Amino acid sequence: MIAFILRRLGGAVLLVFIISAVTFLIFFGLPKLAGTTTDDMAARFAGKSPTPEALAAIKERFGFDQPLAVQYGNFVKAAVTGDTYDTGVEKIDCPAPCLGYSFRTNQSVTDQLVDRFPITLSLVVGAAVIWLLVGVSIGVLSALRRGSLFDRAAMMIALAGVSLPIYFTGLLSLAFVVHQWGLLPPVSYSSFADNPFKWASALILPWITLAFLYAAMYARLTRAGMLETMSEDYIRTARAKGLPERTVITKHALRASLTPLLTVFGLDIGLLFGGAVLTERTFSLKGLGSLALDGVVGSDLPVVLGTVVTASLFVVVANLIVDLLYGVVDPRVRHS
Amino acid sequence: MADKSKRPADMLDGAPTTVEEPGRPPTSFLEVRDLRIHFPTDDGLVKSVDGLSFKLERGRTLGIVGESGSGKSVTSLGVLGLHNRRNAKVSGEIWLDGNELVGASPDQVRRMRGRNMAMIFQDPLSAMHPFYTVGAQIVEAYRIHNDVSKKVARKHAVDMLGRVGIPKPDRRVDDYPHQFSGGMRQRAMIAMALSCDPELLIADEPTTALDVTVQAQILDLIRDLQREFNSAIIMITHDLGVVAELSDDILVMYGGRNIEYGSVDDVFHRPEHPYTWGLLGSMPRLDRERSERLLPIKGTPPSLINLPQGCAFNPRCAYSELTDGKSTVERPELRETAPGHTVACHMAVERRRRIWADEIAPKL
Numbered sequence: 074m075i076a077f078i079l080r081r082l083g084g085a086v087l088l089v090f091i092i093s094a095v096t097f098l099i100f101f102g103l104p105k106l107a108g109t110t111t112d113d114m115a116a117r118f119a120g121k122s123p124t125p126e127a128l129a130a131i132k133e134r135f136g137f138d139q140p141l142a143v144q145y146g147n148f149v150k151a152a153v154t155g156d157t158y159d160t161g162v163e164k165i166d167c168p169a170p171c172l173g174y175s176f177r178t179n180q181s182v183t184d185q186l187v188d189r190f191p192i193t194l195s196l197v198v199g200a201a202v203i204w205l206l207v208g209v210s211i212g213v214l215s216a217l218r219r220g221s222l223f224d225r226a227a228m229m230i231a232l233a234g235v236s237l238p239i240y241f242t243g244l245l246s247l248a249f250v251v252h253q254w255g256l257l258p259p260v261s262y263s264s265f266a267d268n269p270f271k272w273a274s275a276l277i278l279p280w281i282t283l284a285f286l287y288a289a290m291y292a293r294l295t296r297a298g299m300l301e302t303m304s305e306d307y308i309r310t311a312r313a314k315g316l317p318e319r320t321v322i323t324k325h326a327l328r329a330s331l332t333p334l335l336t337v338f339g340l341d342i343g344l345l346f347g348g349a350v351l352t353e354r355t356f357s358l359k360g361l362g363s364l365a366l367d368g369v370v371g372s373d374l375p376v377v378l379g380t381v382v383t384a385s386l387f388v389v390v391a392n393l394i395v396d397l398l399y400g401v402v403d404p405r406v407r408h409s
Numbered sequence: 410m411a412d413k414s415k416r417p418a419d420m421l422d423g424a425p426t427t428v429e430e431p432g433r434p435p436t437s438f439l440e441v442r443d444l445r446i447h448f449p450t451d452d453g454l455v456k457s458v459d460g461l462s463f464k465l466e467r468g469r470t471l472g473i474v475g476e477s478g479s480g481k482s483v484t485s486l487g488v489l490g491l492h493n494r495r496n497a498k499v500s501g502e503i504w505l506d507g508n509e510l511v512g513a514s515p516d517q518v519r520r521m522r523g524r525n526m527a528m529i530f531q532d533p534l535s536a537m538h539p540f541y542t543v544g545a546q547i548v549e550a551y552r553i554h555n556d557v558s559k560k561v562a563r564k565h566a567v568d569m570l571g572r573v574g575i576p577k578p579d580r581r582v583d584d585y586p587h588q589f590s591g592g593m594r595q596r597a598m599i600a601m602a603l604s605c606d607p608e609l610l611i612a613d614e615p616t617t618a619l620d621v622t623v624q625a626q627i628l629d630l631i632r633d634l635q636r637e638f639n640s641a642i643i644m645i646t647h648d649l650g651v652v653a654e655l656s657d658d659i660l661v662m663y664g665g666r667n668i669e670y671g672s673v674d675d676v677f678h679r680p681e682h683p684y685t686w687g688l689l690g691s692m693p694r695l696d697r698e699r700s701e702r703l704l705p706i707k708g709t710p711p712s713l714i715n716l717p718q719g720c721a722f723n724p725r726c727a728y729s730e731l732t733d734g735k736s737t738v739e740r741p742e743l744r745e746t747a748p749g750h751t752v753a754c755h756m757a758v759e760r761r762r763r764i765w766a767d768e769i770a771p772k773l
């Protein structure tokens with residue numbers, strides 16, 4: 074088991090390095106190939122209408138003249154030990170983990186990530202609870218009553234759920250539930266610690282919107298997995314023992330059919346923690362997704378790089394956790 | 410039918426074996442009467458089992474043989490009541506130890522499963538749950554029907570594993586199915602099936618997934634355990650060698666029906682149905698080359714949705730012309746040809762016996 078954990082851990086660390094290197098290459102290497110000069114590069118990092126001194130400082134600071142490997146080395150070093158930026162005008166301290174400094178917003182990328190993350194976290198955790206409960210139970214019931222009216226209706230709604238884009242369902246519900254009928258307060262983010270009730274009530278709509286999409290996917294996945302499991306030989310064996318049907322389903326079928334869902338869930342959560350871009354945009358929530366989008370729109374390279382690396386980190390960590398959990402749930406994985 | 414076996418052999422010819430009057434109390438430990446298991450599908454009604462009757466006593470073994478798709482597994486699942494009532498139509502009677510199962514409530518049958526009747530499946534790897542230890546699965550089987558503590562049940566599981574010949578059972582009990590070898594896994598499966606001491610054990614191709622040396626061990630084990638537990642066994646297989654070794658009686662199935670039934674001696678040495686001849690002829694034998702198998706059965710198994718008119722075997726039968734055209738028109742009934750030996754074929758008894766003696770037996 075220890076060897077298993079170490080192996081996976083090593084793989085995860087390696088993966089983060091590779092992803093950050095590739096991202097770095099894309100943002101810092103490709104422009105060069107496309108003929109972007111180092112001055113242009115520096116301009117992208119600077120705020121609007123930068124002074125020539127500032128440009129020069131940035132160029133020097135980021136070592137745009139140096140080989141990419143060295144630049145990437147500096148990036149990693151800053152992430153691990155922190156860094157100080159000297160713009161010529163002032164000295165800016167960026168403590169570890171320093172993922173860069175945005176001269177557009179005059180904030181370290183890490184600070185921005187830390188500011189924004191609670192919003193995304195609140196959004197995703199709330200939605201995940203809803204979609205797991207709703208999606209999985211509908212999927213199980215549908216599978217057990219395959220072909221029934223319930224099954225057909227649920228699968229129809231699920232099909233709608235996976236095909237309707239979030240900005241459509243989001244804006245529609247926003248228009249009616251909040252503006253037309255006034256059933257819910259306008260969507261906003263407030264700290265959970267301050268007032269949990271306010272936190273929840275102002276986030277219900279984005280939760281439901283995001284959860285609708287995922288619940289639909291999970292209902293379909295669960296149903297398919299459950300149907301497959303119910304036709305397994307070991308289910309027949311469980312029945313042959315004389316187990317009551319309820320035990321057959323809860324103890325034998327559910328356990329086996331929900332395990333593969335773990336992988337999907339881990340990946341989804343990991344991806345969303347990096348930013349639920351559409352949902353955040355639709356409901357004007359300033360989470361990591363909005364930050365990344367702002368970064369892209371404003372060509373704020375340090376922010377883009379920072380959000381991409383963070384997002385990939387989430388995915389890798391989520392996968393790692395899933396792998397480890399898999400070892401716990403599935404003995405075949407543990408022993409292989 | 411007990412009275413019938415006392416009749417002299419010459420009176421038997423031509424008397425159809427009567428299907429037991431429905432509802433009559435059974436005389437045997439297991440009595441299956443006119444069992445029909447049909448599956449309505451989009452293509453039509455699949456008649457997987459269509460009017461099957463047989464009897465079995467405790468301590469005896471009935472071998473059911475037949476080609477793939479002849480309805481052997483559907484029959485065995487039917488006896489255990491494992492067909493989903495929503496997609497399978499089951500009719501007829503199954504009497505087990507005086508209880509009728511087809512008309513019983515699902516819960517009644519469920520209570521008898523595992524305790525009074527148990528099953529060993531073909532592929533023990535897929536038949537055991539991959540997430541639970543072998544011990545946990547035996548404990549579960551035992552505790553459904555026995556109100557005992559986990560500790561007692563676990564001790565019982567270790568005992569059972571030991572009895573089926575698994576070394577170091579007190580340690581193996583905590584292993585998962587995938588940690589067992591194929592043969593050991595089938596032993597564990599047998600331990601699980603026998604954990605509640607069932608009176609009826611159905612083994613559906615219990616050795617097909619195993620290699621030859623392990624096969625022999627498992628068969629020996631089943632035989633020993635039968636002696637010890639005095640259970641009735643239904644041994645389903647398409648391997649006639651297995652049947653010959655283990656069974657007392659043999660039922661030959663074709664297209665969901667019984668076409669020949671008799672003692673091992675009858676079926677192996679005095680078979681009267683052309684399909685049985687075919688089975689015997691296509692049986693691999695150690696003392697012969699494969700290419701020398703003399704009587705392969707021509708053609709393919711029949712469609713269970715549209716069985717051929719008359720005798721279901723007639724499109725593949727080399728003797729269908731010898732019945733004055735009856736073979737393609739009228740379905741042959743099972744008739745007793747000798748005490749305890751029944752055959753469904755239109756050919757005159759003398760004629761088939763002669764064909765067997767003159768044409769078939771010498772080639773086998």
Ligand SMILES: Nc1ncnc2c1ncn2[C@@H]1O[C@H](COP(=O)(O)OP(=O)(O)OP(=O)(O)O)[C@@H](O)[C@H]1O
Nearest residue numbers: 448455457476477478479480481482483484647713
């Ligand atoms: N649920 C079902 N729905 C429709 N047809 C079925 C169903 N279950 C079994 N059948 C059909 O019934 C027929 C008999 O199947 P069965 O499994 O009993 O054959 P078998 O004699 O056990 O063959 P094998 O030697 O391959 O195990 C097959 O043609 C199969 O397709």
Ligand code: SF4
Nearest residue numbers: 720723726736754755
């Ligand atoms: S009834 Fe006719 S077709 Fe059927 S087995 Fe006998 S001879 Fe062959």
Ligand SMILES: [Mg+2]
Nearest residue numbers: 481482483613
């Ligand atoms: Mg079968």
